[in-house]
Amino acid sequence: MPELAYVNGTITPIEEARVPIDDRGYQFGDAVYEYIASYTGRLFAIEEHLDRLENSLRALAYPPIPREEVRDAIMSIFQKAGIEQAGIYLQISRGVAPRNHAYSRQLQPQIIITVRQLPEIPQAHVTQGIHAITVPDIRWGRCDIKTVQLLPNTLAKQQAIEAGAQDAIFISPDGIVREATSANLFIRSGDHLLTHPLTPNILPGITRAVLIGICQELGIDVREQFFDRDALLAADEVFLTGTVTEVLSVCRVDDRVIADGQPGARAKKLRGMFEARAGKHP
Numbered sequence: 009m010p011e012l013a014y015v016n017g018t019i020t021p022i023e024e025a026r027v028p029i030d031d032r033g034y035q036f037g038d039a040v041y042e043y044i045a046s047y048t049g050r051l052f053a054i055e056e057h058l059d060r061l062e063n064s065l066r067a068l069a070y071p072p073i074p075r076e077e078v079r080d081a082i083m084s085i086f087q088k089a090g091i092e093q094a095g096i097y098l099q100i101s102r103g104v105a106p107r108n109h110a111y112s113r114q115l116q117p118q119i120i121i122t123v124r125q126l127p128e129i130p131q132a133h134v135t136q137g138i139h140a141i142t143v144p145d146i147r148w149g150r151c152d153i154k155t156v157q158l159l160p161n162t163l164a165k166q167q168a169i170e171a172g173a174q175d176a177i178f179i180s181p182d183g184i185v186r187e188a189t190s191a192n193l194f195i196r197s198g199d200h201l202l203t204h205p206l207t208p209n210i211l212p213g214i215t216r217a218v219l220i221g222i223c224q225e226l227g228i229d230v231r232e233q234f235f236d237r238d239a240l241l242a243a244d245e246v247f248l249t250g251t252v253t254e255v256l257s258v259c260r261v262d263d264r265v266i267a268d269g270q271p272g273a274r275a276k277k278l279r280g281m282f283e284a285r286a287g288k289h290p
């Protein structure tokens with residue numbers, strides 16, 4: 009099935025898609041994005057992604073873009089590509105203009121979308137868990153806006169890979185555990201699950217919200233509460249949540265093995281529940 013690109017209404021094979029070099033997304037990182045998965049031929053939580061997109065657009069004072077227009081664009085390229093397990097990347101930049109930090113309010117936002125095969129999580133990562141390193145959180149103060157300014161995230165991920173790990177966990181200057189490079193983070197401490205509250209310092213993950221909902225339905229005590237690196241290392245379980253990550257156990261952090269070094273029962277259960285919710289089980 010073809011991997012396709014959509015650029016302001018025109019759908020082409022990805023290799024043929026072009027954007028102007030004066031696009032402010034390219035020049036200044038002045039663009040927001042969403043990444044939506046189809047786990048089994050159906051876009052998961054699309055309305056929640058559109059809600060978050062609207063929040064990002066509003067936070068950066070982009071002109072409003074009709075929600076139906078964005079939804080129709082996503083659906084048209086998704087249906088045309090016909091990829092069952094697809095990752096839809098949607099990016100909206102403020103527009104195209106000669107390079108200048110200040111911008112005109114009249115700029116026309118540029119919408120690009122790509123549809124590709126959804127990356128598979130390696131089976132070994134699911135069964136054995138992953139290793140993460142901790143890194144200082146050097147990101148800006150509005151990590152709740154889903155912008156394409158991801159250099160600290162890409163550098164941290166690269167640092168993790170080069171250290172033989174799979175991901176990096178951001179720690180604030182005062183020791184608070186934030187999130188991973190493209191996933192939110194939960195720990196289990198006894199009977200409680202803890203995750204960072206929704207503040208400007210983390211992305212409000214869609215998967216995080218779905219997981220919290222599942223926990224509430226199951227009567228699992230989940231608290232949106234700050235915790236530090238010591239609590240992370242002493243946790244009974246650590247797991248990540250995200251559109252690509254789904255629910256993934258972290259079994260080693262820096263040089264410390266978490267609990268018995270195996271994916272924990274709570275994460276396994278929640279992973280199963282998430283897969284069912286995402287329609288992965290017929």
Ligand SMILES: Cc1ncc(COP(=O)(O)O)c(C=O)c1O
Nearest residue numbers: 190191192211213214215250251
């Ligand atoms: C920094 C960060 N945190 C968390 C997430 C998880 O968000 P979601 O569950 O909406 O994919 C992402 C996803 O890209 C992310 O980039």
